[in-house]
Amino acid sequence: MGEHNELPDLIRRVKEEDPIAFELLLSAYRSAALSWAQAVVRDAFLAEDVVQEAFLKVKDNIHALKDEEKFGAWFRIMVRRIAMNSIRGAANRSEYVTEDIPETGWEAFSGGEAFSPEAWQEREEGEDLIRSSMRPLSEQAREVLSANAFEDATTEELAARFGMKPSNIYNLLSRARVKANEERFRKEIDRYLEVRKKSGYTAARMLSLPVFSRPYAFLSVMIGEALRTVGEEHISHTELMGISGDAFRLNVAKSCHSHGISTFDWSYTAYRILERLGIRGTCFGRPQRKTLTPEQQVHILSILHGSIDQDVPAIIWNMQSNEFGFIYGYDDSEQKILYLGHNGVERIVRYDQLGRKADQPPLFVLGIRGKVAPSQTVDATLRAIIDHARGKEPPLAGYAFGLDGYRLWLEGVEDGSLDLQGHAYQVAILAEARQHAAKYLLELSNNSNNVWRKERLAEAAACYTQVSESFTRLYPSFPFGYGGSHAGRMSKIREELRFAWEAEKEGIHIISAIVE
Numbered sequence: 001m002g003e004h005n006e007l008p009d010l011i012r013r014v015k016e017e018d019p020i021a022f023e024l025l026l027s028a029y030r031s032a033a034l035s036w037a038q039a040v041v042r043d044a045f046l047a048e049d050v051v052q053e054a055f056l057k058v059k060d061n062i063h064a065l066k067d068e069e070k071f072g073a074w075f076r077i078m079v080r081r082i083a084m085n086s087i088r089g090a091a092n093r094s095e096y097v098t099e100d101i102p103e104t105g106w107e108a109f110s111g112g113e114a115f116s117p118e119a120w121q122e123r124e125e126g127e128d129l130i131r132s133s134m135r136p137l138s139e140q141a142r143e144v145l146s147a148n149a150f151e152d153a154t155t156e157e158l159a160a161r162f163g164m165k166p167s168n169i170y171n172l173l174s175r176a177r178v179k180a181n182e183e184r185f186r187k188e189i190d191r192y193l194e195v196r197k198k199s200g201y202t203a204a205r206m207l208s209l210p211v212f213s214r215p216y217a218f219l220s221v222m223i224g225e226a227l228r229t230v231g232e233e234h235i236s237h238t239e240l241m242g243i244s245g246d247a248f249r250l251n252v253a254k255s256c257h258s259h260g261i262s263t264f265d266w267s268y269t270a271y272r273i274l275e276r277l278g279i280r281g282t283c284f285g286r287p288q289r290k291t292l293t294p295e296q297q298v299h300i301l302s303i304l305h306g307s308i309d310q311d312v313p314a315i316i317w318n319m320q321s322n323e324f325g326f327i328y329g330y331d332d333s334e335q336k337i338l339y340l341g342h343n344g345v346e347r348i349v350r351y352d353q354l355g356r357k358a359d360q361p362p363l364f365v366l367g368i369r370g371k372v373a374p375s376q377t378v379d380a381t382l383r384a385i386i387d388h389a390r391g392k393e394p395p396l397a398g399y400a401f402g403l404d405g406y407r408l409w410l411e412g413v414e415d416g417s418l419d420l421q422g423h424a425y426q427v428a429i430l431a432e433a434r435q436h437a438a439k440y441l442l443e444l445s446n447n448s449n450n451v452w453r454k455e456r457l458a459e460a461a462a463c464y465t466q467v468s469e470s471f472t473r474l475y476p477s478f479p480f481g482y483g484g485s486h487a488g489r490m491s492k493i494r495e496e497l498r499f500a501w502e503a504e505k506e507g508i509h510i511i512s513a514i515v516e
Helices: 006-016 021-040 044-064 068-088 106-109 115-131 139-150 155-162 166-198 219-228 237-244 257-263 266-277 295-310 380-391 404-414 420-447 449-476 486-515
Strands: 202-205 252-254 279-284 314-317 324-331 337-342 346-350 364-373 399-403
Touching: 006 021, 006 044, 006 068, 006 295, 021 044, 044 068, 044 266, 044 279, 068 399, 139 155, 139 166, 155 166, 219 237, 219 266, 219 324, 219 364, 237 266, 237 420, 252 257, 252 295, 252 404, 257 420, 266 279, 266 364, 266 380, 279 295, 295 314, 295 324, 295 364, 324 404, 380 486, 399 404, 404 420, 404 486, 420 486, 449 486
Parallel strands: none
Antiparallel strands: 202 324, 252 399, 279 364, 314 324, 314 364, 324 337, 337 346
16 A cells, blocks of 8 residues: 555544545555455455455444554454454354454464464364264265265265265265255354353344335335434435435346346445444345355344344345345244335244245345444545446446446347336336435535535536436336337337436536546
């Protein structure tokens, strides 16, 4: 990050709550932090979660760092502790980072690169867990699976050793792995609940049934609804949409498939929304994640428990496909949670079912601890809006973000692959979102004391009003009740999308001029 002597000044500015300094620090240490986390968790997506949580912890604990020169070692230990807790399913998330993090002696803490006592312990614990998971199996299944797991014996070698056909070995291994895997999940949950019990946590808790005041397709609105349950009602719907960036968000899947509106890096986005709103919370889940380990399932449980224990229902996405809902209760003795979707249907879900159904898309969960700081400055929010418009967020294959989403959308129109229902859903959501974008910018204009800035914000608001009106013209008549030929329909879509694209580009250009 440039000259080393710049670090102390940067840390001092972070301690003074300078948002630009914090962003610089994040940029400087993000790659290193990812490598530190990856070395422990061995999972790229979980490493991202660890790093995001670590940077939030930095903001809370930076004042405990006495010597700014030692930030690197201090932060590395912080990342490692969060990573270790994330894979062990620790019950008390608040114990991840404490003020006694040493500022020196990283090599002593880690055991060095060549030999790490913690890594050795993790390996031993992992092998013990595998062996204990095999206990419910038959003796023959245990022997075959042990040889396969610990000796890397091939199917052919196992067939020769046990006098069985390779096909029978394959079937035995397949069944044994399924049964052993179920046991791993069960034992990890039991171990986690035992820690909760010893720590004195409540065994069962049920909050009041959450109220959905409107249909939800926006994470920020769900956050606002959750905050209202604990009396945080001063943030308006438009402010939530604007500060979070949801009013300005555009995610488009190839052919404008209907799942595009809700597919983006949920954890990355959620942590940044929480930061801009001044809210403390923890989340887990990314659309790229195809499987779930027992440790990750326990991590999900700890987030749900932690939120409900603070009297705030936890937010969950994809408990039902493409649906936001709330987890508002749990019972550790029966190992079940209580779920309410926006359609009003209540469900009871077992702990071991969370995120493990084969036909279920990846889960995203968000536990909120409450509002702990004022919302970020207007300029910080405007910069975040610009970053999204320029596509500055984790990429996903087959998706485009920000202004580039219009390009991918129009490609579906041009090559005839446009998903008509996905298109209708997208324009309906965006018509409302851009309406809030215009309203938010107009509120900023009205509250500004700078004449030039007031005029520019009003101009940007007018651009987003045009975008909203364009989407509104598209939605009511499409795909149902629209007369004329297929070519005529495509021509109208093409015309309106290009108009909306140009208007939004102009809006972002004006916002950029304000802050850059």
